[in-house]
Amino acid sequence: MKKTHIVLLVLIVTAIAVLVSEFGNFSTYETFASASKQAGKKIYVIGFLQKDKPMEYDPQKDKDHFIFYATDKAGNMNKVIFNGEKPRDIEKSEQIVMMGYEDAGTFHCSRIQMKCPSKYKKDMVVEGKSS
Amino acid sequence: MQFIGEHLRPGQLGHFFVITSFVAALFSAFSYFRAVRTEQTDPLASRSWLLFGRSGFVIHVISVVSIFAALFYIIESHLFEYNYAWEHSSLSLPGKYLLACFWEGQEGSFMLWTFWHCMLGLVVMRTAKGLETRTMAIIALVQVCLCTMILGLHFGPHIQLGKTPFILLRHVMQDAPIFSSPNYMNFITDGNGLNVSLRNYWMVIHPPVLFLGFASTLIPFAFCIAALWKGEYQTFVKPTIAWSLFNGAVLGTGIMMGGAWAYESLNFGGYWAWDPVENASLVPWLVLVAGLHTLLVYKSTGRALSLTIILLLLSHLLVWYSTFLTRTGILGKTSVHAFTGDGQALYYHLLVVIGILLLLVLALLIWRWRGLPRIKTEEETLSREFWMFIGSVILFLSSMQITLSTSIPVWSPLAKWISGKDFAPPTDPMLHYNNIQVWVAIITGILSASVLYMKFKHSDGKVIAKRLGITSLIGLVMAVAIGWGQHITMWQYDIMLFSACFGIVANIYYGIVVQKAKFKTLGPSVAHLGFAMVLLGILLSSYNKHAISFNITGEQINFNKKTAQENLVENSENELLFRGVASPMGEYQATYVNDSESVKGKDKIIYYNIYFEKRDPKTREIKEQFFLHPDAFLNSKGEAALTVNPSTKHFWDHDVFTYVNVIRGGYLDKNRTDTISYKSNIVNNPGDTVLIMGGYMIFNGLDRKVSDARYEPVDSDLVICARFTVYDNKDKPIKDIAPIYILRNRREILHIEDSVGILNLNVRFENLNVKSPTSVSTEIMVKQTDADYIVLKALVFPFINVLWLGVIVMVLGFFISLGSLLSMEVATR
Numbered sequence: 029m030k031k032t033h034i035v036l037l038v039l040i041v042t043a044i045a046v047l048v049s050e051f052g053n054f055s056t057y058e059t060f061a062s063a064s065k066q067a068g069k070k071i072y073v074i075g076f077l078q079k080d081k082p083m084e085y086d087p088q089k090d091k092d093h094f095i096f097y098a099t100d101k102a103g104n105m106n107k108v109i110f111n112g113e114k115p116r117d118i119e120k121s122e123q124i125v126m127m128g129y130e131d132a133g134t135f136h137c138s139r140i141q142m143k144c145p146s147k148y149k150k151d152m153v154v155e156g157k158s159s
Numbered sequence: 160m161q162f163i164g165e166h167l168r169p170g171q172l173g174h175f176f177v178i179t180s181f182v183a184a185l186f187s188a189f190s191y192f193r194a195v196r197t198e199q200t201d202p203l204a205s206r207s208w209l210l211f212g213r214s215g216f217v218i219h220v221i222s223v224v225s226i227f228a229a230l231f232y233i234i235e236s237h238l239f240e241y242n243y244a245w246e247h248s249s250l251s252l253p254g255k256y257l258l259a260c261f262w263e264g265q266e267g268s269f270m271l272w273t274f275w276h277c278m279l280g281l282v283v284m285r286t287a288k289g290l291e292t293r294t295m296a297i298i299a300l301v302q303v304c305l306c307t308m309i310l311g312l313h314f315g316p317h318i319q320l321g322k323t324p325f326i327l328l329r330h331v332m333q334d335a336p337i338f339s340s341p342n343y344m345n346f347i348t349d350g351n352g353l354n355v356s357l358r359n360y361w362m363v364i365h366p367p368v369l370f371l372g373f374a375s376t377l378i379p380f381a382f383c384i385a386a387l388w389k390g391e392y393q394t395f396v397k398p399t400i401a402w403s404l405f406n407g408a409v410l411g412t413g414i415m416m417g418g419a420w421a422y423e424s425l426n427f428g429g430y431w432a433w434d435p436v437e438n439a440s441l442v443p444w445l446v447l448v449a450g451l452h453t454l455l456v457y458k459s460t461g462r463a464l465s466l467t468i469i470l471l472l473l474s475h476l477l478v479w480y481s482t483f484l485t486r487t488g489i490l491g492k493t494s495v496h497a498f499t500g501d502g503q504a505l506y507y508h509l510l511v512v513i514g515i516l517l518l519l520v521l522a523l524l525i526w527r528w529r530g531l532p533r534i535k536t537e538e539e540t541l542s543r544e545f546w547m548f549i550g551s552v553i554l555f556l557s558s559m560q561i562t563l564s565t566s567i568p569v570w571s572p573l574a575k576w577i578s579g580k581d582f583a584p585p586t587d588p589m590l591h592y593n594n595i596q597v598w599v600a601i602i603t604g605i606l607s608a609s610v611l612y613m614k615f616k617h618s619d620g621k622v623i624a625k626r627l628g629i630t631s632l633i634g635l636v637m638a639v640a641i642g643w644g645q646h647i648t649m650w651q652y653d654i655m656l657f658s659a660c661f662g663i664v665a666n667i668y669y670g671i672v673v674q675k676a677k678f679k680t681l682g683p684s685v686a687h688l689g690f691a692m693v694l695l696g697i698l699l700s701s702y703n704k705h706a707i708s709f710n711i712t713g714e715q716i717n718f719n720k721k722t723a724q725e726n727l728v729e730n731s732e733n734e735l736l737f738r739g740v741a742s743p744m745g746e747y748q749a750t751y752v753n754d755s756e757s758v759k760g761k762d763k764i765i766y767y768n769i770y771f772e773k774r775d776p777k778t779r780e781i782k783e784q785f786f787l788h789p790d791a792f793l794n795s796k797g798e799a800a801l802t803v804n805p806s807t808k809h810f811w812d813h814d815v816f817t818y819v820n821v822i823r824g825g826y827l828d829k830n831r832t833d834t835i836s837y838k839s840n841i842v843n844n845p846g847d848t849v850l851i852m853g854g855y856m857i858f859n860g861l862d863r864k865v866s867d868a869r870y871e872p873v874d875s876d877l878v879i880c881a882r883f884t885v886y887d888n889k890d891k892p893i894k895d896i897a898p899i900y901i902l903r904n905r906r907e908i909l910h911i912e913d914s915v916g917i918l919n920l921n922v923r924f925e926n927l928n929v930k931s932p933t934s935v936s937t938e939i940m941v942k943q944t945d946a947d948y949i950v951l952k953a954l955v956f957p958f959i960n961v962l963w964l965g966v967i968v969m970v971l972g973f974f975i976s977l978g979s980l981l982s983m984e985v986a987t988r
Contacts, residue, residue, distance in 0.1 A: 030537050035549060043556045046595060047563060053591065054567065057581040070586040089888075091950055113950065127586050139586075 055127075060106040063130035073126045073135065075100040077118060085114040098124065098135070108135045115140055162329070164344035165240045170325040173229035174311075177323060180222035180273075181306035187215030188299035194292040195388070209292060213284060216299055220277040226309075227274060230267065230324050234260050239347045242331045243267070243324045249352035259362040260353050262370075265486060265505070266324035269308040271366060275374035276302055283378060289394055293385035294378075301377055304512045308505075319504045359804070361420035369417060369440065372410025373478045376443055378402040379450070380475035383468045387523045392532055396458050399471065401980050403451040408973035410444045415966040422816070422959075424804050429704065429954075430962070431697075433588040435490045438565045439481030445558040447474040449551035456544040456551075459615040463548055465531050470555060472520050477562075479516065483509045489568055541620055543613040550606040557599040564591065597651050604658030604694050607687040608634070608665035612673070630668050634661030645957070647702055655698055662691025679979040686972025689965050696962025707745025707815070707953045736769070737919070737948045744953055747771045747783075747815075751949055766790045767819055767949055771808070789818045789951070813957040819949050837923065837940040842881075852943050853918050854887040856896075861937065865899055869911050877902040881924045881937055885915050898924040898939070919943055 058071045081097035094114040099105045108126060118124070121142040128137035194208035230243065234257055239245040247267075248260040261267045280298045287294045311323025328347065329338040337343050353362075379399050386395035417437065418430035431437060450470030453463040484490055487506040538545045564585065571582040585591035608630070612623050638657040641647070647656055666688035674680050736742055736751040743749075752768040766788045773783040789806040805818035840849045842858040849856040859882040870878065880897040887893050899911035912923045926938040 031540065032538065032545070032548060036552060039549070039552055039556060043559070046560065050560075050564070050591075050595075053585065054564075055583040055586045057583050072583045072586070087950070 059100045059102045060104045060130065060135060061100075061102060063135065064133070067131050068129050070127065070129050073098075073100050073128075074123065075126065076123055077121055078105055079119065081105075083114070083118075087113070098126065106130075106135050107133065108137050110137045110140060112138070112140075115142060118142060160339075160341055162344070163342045165327075166236075166238050169229050169233050169236075169238065170241060170327065173226055173233070173325040174323060176222040176225040176229065177306070177309055177311070177325070180219050180226060181303065181310060183215050183219035183222060184299050184302040184306055187212050187219055188296055188303055190215055191292050191296035191299060195296060198292070205292075212292070212295060212299070216280060216284060216295065219299070219302060220281060223270075223273055223277050226324075227270060230270065231257070231261060233325075237350065239350050240327055240329070240344060241324075242326050242328045245328050245347065245350045247351065247353060249350040251349075252353055252358075255360070255363060256353055256358055259357060259359075259366075262366045263353060263357060263362075264324070266309050266322055268366065268370065269305060270324070271370045272374055273302065273305045273309075275367075275371045276305065276377055279375055279378055283381070287382075287385075287398065290382065290385045290389070290398070293388050294381040297381040297384050298377060301381075301516075304515065307512075308508065321508070322504070359420070359424045361416065361424060365413070365416045365420050368409065369413030372406065372413040373440075373443070375402065375406040375409055376447060376475040376478050379406060379447070379471040383471045384520070384523060387468065387527045390527060390530060392464060396454065397980070397984065400451070400454055400458065401977055401984075403447060403454065403471070404973050404977040404980070407444070407448055407451060408970045408977070410440070410447065411966065411973070412970050414440050414444060415963075419963070423807065429701070429956075430959075431701075433561075433592040435565045436485050438561050439484050442558045442562055442565075443474045443477040443481065445554050445561075446470055446477055449554040449558075450474060452547045452551045452554075456547050456615075460538070460544045461532065461534050462538060462544055463551075464533070465528070466548075466551070468524070468531075470551070472524075476513065476516060476520065477558075479509065479513050480562075483513060484565065484569070490565075539617055541613060541618050541623065543610055543615045543618070546606055546610045546613065550603055550610065553599060553602050553606075557596060560595055561592065597655055600694050600697075601651075601655050601658045604655065604662045604691060607690050608658070608662040611666070611669050611684055611687065626668070626673070627665070630665040631661050633668075634664040637664065641699075645699060645703055647698070649702075652698060652702055655694065659691050659695035659698060663688060663695065666691060678975070679982070682972050682974075682976025682979060684972070685975055686969050689967070689969025689972050692961055692965025692968055694965075696958060696960070696965050699958035700956045700962055703955075703957045705955055707747065707955055734951055734953070736951050744771070745955065747773050749951070749953070751951070752786075764790050764792045769806075769817060769951065771815070787815070787817050791819045809960075811960065813955050814959050815953060815955055817951055817953040819951055837921075837925075837942045839925065840939045840941055841936050842939060843934065843936050849883070849939060849941060851885075851918065851920055851941060854885060854893070856883040856885045856922070858883055858937075859895075861935065862897070865897075867897065867899060867911060870899055870901070873903065875904055877905075879924075879927065881939065883922065885918070885920070887918075893918070896922055898922045900924040900927060 055071055058066075058073055060073060060075075063069075063071055063073060075098040078097035078099050084095040085093070091113055092111050094110040094112065096108055096110070096118070097105055098108050108128075110126075118140070123143040125141040125143075126135065126137045127139040127141075128135055130136075190208045190212035194205045194212055197205040197208060233241050234244050234248050237244060237248065237250055243264060243266065244260075247263045248257065252260065262271050276298065280295065280302070283294055283298060284291060306321075308321045309323055310321035311326060312320045314320065329335075329343065332338065337346055379402050382395045382399040382402065386392050414437075417440065421432070421437075422430035447470075450467055450473075453467040453470060456463045457467050483506075487509060489506070538548075567582055567584050574580065574582050609623075609627055612618075612626055635657060637660040638653070641660065642653050642656050647653055666684045670676060670681050670684040670688070674684065734742060734744060734749070736749060738751050738753070741748045741750045748771070750770045752770050754765050754767045756765055767790065769787045769789065771783075771785050771787065772781055774780060775782055785808050787806040787808055789803060791803045803819050805816055807817070808815045842849065845858055845860040847858040849858070862880050862882055863878070865878050865880050867880070872878070878899060878901045880899045882895065882897050884895050885893045894915050896913035896915065898913040901909040901911070903909055908926075910923050910925070912921050914921045921942040923940040923942070924937065925940045928936045928938065930936060
């Protein structure tokens with residue numbers, strides 16, 4: 029066996045090992061219920077803004093603190109704390125993708141992506157602060 | 160129905176040329192193919208097929224240029240009856256952005272790609288000599304595929320082949336009632352306009368360069384296929400090296416221009432975010448550079464031919480794949496670029512094209528695989544080819560990791576079907592990619608520093624050890640000094656720092672001492688030097704990139720520097736700036752001075768004037784002062800989303816980078832209220848608190864002794880003041896105030912207000928209510944002006960110029976190599 033082949037083999041095995049370990053790192057789409065089973069792990073939840081529930085946002089007090097309620101695709105409602113500025117037009121969103129983790133019944137969210145109803149409007153991503 | 164006011168001629172001409180270009184490319188590909196087939200059997204026929212092929216291609220080029228001209232005429236003359244002009248341009252758009260409109264849309268960017276293939280094809284046609292028939296057959300074939308993208312032919316109600324840029328608005332929106340009146344053009348007076356975040360000079364120059372880079376991957380691809388087809392593996396080497404060098408330089412420039420654009424004018428907060436679109440352009444470059452290196456190995460030693468061909472073929476296929484990723488909308492929710500896909504038609508169309516090219520490549524490779532020349536003996540460990548080979552494999556593996564992670568939305572349905580898990584993109588892409596790619600940077604950095612010291616086939620170990628010993632030692636000293644000075648504490652990045660410093664030192668030393676600075680031979684060492692500088696620039700600017708808004712110095716989200724505890728601290732990197740109030744920002748005091756409106760138009764851009772000054776902490780002398788003008792834009796289509804452009808102040812050793820995140824008041828805020836009323840508050844005992852916006856006031860008690868210049872004592876007065884201390888949000892006392900209450904002649908009540916400018920706060924001592932000798936309640940009226948404010952994010956990027964300089968040096972290295980290769984070619988002729 030040639031030396032090149034051995035090195036190649038070692039590199040490829042390492043690469044495969046890295047890739048396999050990556051699979052564990054990849055995030056997943058969850059519901060609020062399944063997110064609460066893996067509390068603390070950062071995941072995505074696809075859901076909808078609960079429009080009849082109050083939203084709390086006071087930029088004068090803390091501009092990176094926005095509280096709202098969302099329903100996931102399974103229909104469960106959950107309180108969400110977004111540690112970023114309140115995304116403009118979130119009231120008009122059709123669907124929101126929230127990235128964050130579940131902790132004690134509250135979803136701590138650090139990125140929101142909104143799907144907007146108008147076809148002339150591009151979807152919007154809002155980044156919160158890392159938490 | 161006869162419509163009034165339409166200009167149909169340019170569109171008809173354009174469409175005619177679209178068809179012509181397609182047919183001509185098809186004819187050219189077929190003729191070149193016939194020329195190859197008859198090469199041996201009938202040289203005379205082969206010659207005429209060759210001439211047919213050439214003229215076919217020339218006609219194709221002329222048609223493509225004409226399509227370009229027709230479409231540009233439509234945009235430039237504001238013919239809004241055409242969907243493309245209506246969708247991407249508007250009357251108020253400055254002339255320089257008309258080109259940007261051209262390639263904003265899907266069809267236009269495919270046109271740009273086609274156009275560059277034409278130009279490159281003409282050069283190949285004149286220079287490829289013995290390989291012309293085969294390379295041109297491939298180039299023409301790819302052109303056929305590309306032309307189908309803009310054909311816009313319908314087969315039945317559901318199948319559409321391509322999308323023509325010359326389609327009329329009334330055909331796109333057939334159901335809209337406006338198009339039932341023949342004079343509909345009277346109502347369509349203006350177009351939709353160019354996306355504001357794209358109204359930028361980068362949008363004019365970046366796409367052509369990037370697309371030239373993408374397009375030039377076709378040429379090494381065509382040469383490799385030609386070599387396989389011919390079964391002859393010598394003549395293709397030189398032109399392929401030359402084209403790969405050109406390709407590496409142009410695509411590298413294009414990618415970094417994208418980075419510079421993102422940095423200068425988009426609010427990603429940096430020049431690289433591992434965004435799918437960025438990755439999609441980086442991956443072909445990595446694979447191409449790997450292929451270039453193994454090709455050099457092949458040229459000097461005869462080894463690594465099969466890997467070379469695979470890499471160079473893959474590089475072009477990956478360009479198609481990246482088109483698939485970024486244009487079909489498959490990435491959808493994962494990219495900040497948020498490309499809206501053209502839906503299913505383009506999705507399957509691109510899949511078919513990729514499938515055809517992939518089948519062609521695989522068939523050729525399988526057919527020729529056993530016949531590829533190989534060398535049976537082993538290479539020495541201390542040889543250039545061995546380590547170049549390893550470096551190339553690592554670049555390739557790195558590109559595969561990026562591809563796999565970027566393609567999550569592509570393979571996740573399959574993974575869900577197998578494992579039941581619904582995979583999503585990494586929640587922190589920076590961390591995800593950096594953790595792996597830092598090792599690629601380390602290894603390739605060290606290899607690019609040391610590999611030149613080795614010779615092909617056989618090298619003298621002692622000489623190498625001595626030279627590398629000296630340079631690595633200097634590199635180590637440099638790394639320690641920088642690591643110390645810049646507080647780079649994570650060990651992986653310390654190794655990367657060493658690798659970059661070693662690369663810089665070793666390549667300078669090699670160029671000057673070993674190569675005696677002979678310009679023609681300097682290409683590789685200059686390119687490697689540039690690469691090492693890029694690594695150093697990335698490390699310094701990103702590792703210590705920090706927000707100065709809200710005074711967090713050195714805090715960083717990128718390179719997982721945060722401990723778990725620090726992670727718990729929710730900190731903000733945005734600062735609220737009231738108009739006219741100076742706030743500390745890092746070493747600076749920042750003031751939102753005012754804002755100004757751009758040219759009158761329906762799309763107003765507001766420029767915010769932010770004044771920065773830095774004073775000497777002791778003498779209070781101003782050491783530095785400058786203005787930044789980040790802007791914000793609210794779309795006239797009633798879209799409430801704020802579009803912003805950052806503004807950056809460049810210093811030689813760092814950049815201050817700012818953008819506006821939230822605005823209130825000023826031109827853009829319709830909900831602004833100017834009527835402000837006083838709010839009543841009652842305090843009873845000292846220690847009572849009154850809440851105000853931005854802080855609170857503590858009641859210190861009533862006082863008969865009034866010392867205020869505004870009050871002139873009158874004998875009969877009962878005068879009393881209420882003392883308060885005003886604190887800000889951070890519990891810092893700002894000011895003591897004492898509004899005054901005066902009872903004159905036992906009848907008349909007078910007030911003297913006190914105020915705190917920084918909070919726009921006015922306080923009035925309204926009334927005194929004596930309930931008992933020990934209990935007095937005081938009514939305090941508080942008014943706070945709703946000041947205009949912006950929320951600003953300010954970041955400092957240290958030593959980012961090292962990165963830009965490194966890119967320039969690296970591209971220069973590519974061009975030096977190309978220049979000396981071409982001049983050698985001329986000399987041997």
